[in-house]
Amino acid sequence: MTDLMETYIENREMVQPNHTNMLGTTHGGTVMKWMDEIGAMSAMRFSGETCVTAWVNQMNFERPIHLGDTAFITSYVYDASETSVNVRLRVYRENLRTGNREKTTESYFVFVAIDDDHNPTSVPELTVATEKGERLRQEAIEGEAGSR
Secondary structure, three states, X not given: OOEHHXXXXXXXXXXXXXXXXXXXXXXXXXXXXXXXXHHHHHHHHHHOOEEEEEEEOOOEEOOOOEOOOEEEEEEEEEEEOOOEEEEEEEEEEEOOOOOOEEEEEEEEEEEEEEOOOOOEOXXXXXXXXXXXXXXXXXXXHHHHHHHO
């Protein structure tokens, strides 16, 4: 799979007591873990290889995700080079009863594809076959540039 839309993943995590701090909001580290896992899935879906985290840009927690909320996480590959895969991740708090979502966190991760000996290995070229895919790619490139 080399097309951007084939790397698009949506996942949900129900925020349980073990995910929260004493204020009843999700630990930032828990949100980062969820983002890392989903981002790696997009990178692996794209590359066909095991991928490990190499870099994370700034991560701002814009609003909390409360106990009982659902964390809705989106991820997709928007760029790639010889062995690395760039992934955009966004997290929303979602009320399952109403469907309302508010963005809580956004970041850009770089994963490196590795072979069975844990050495970097090449990845395919990213293709973008749809208008939606091109819009997502441009949003990611512009968003990453603006966050540095």
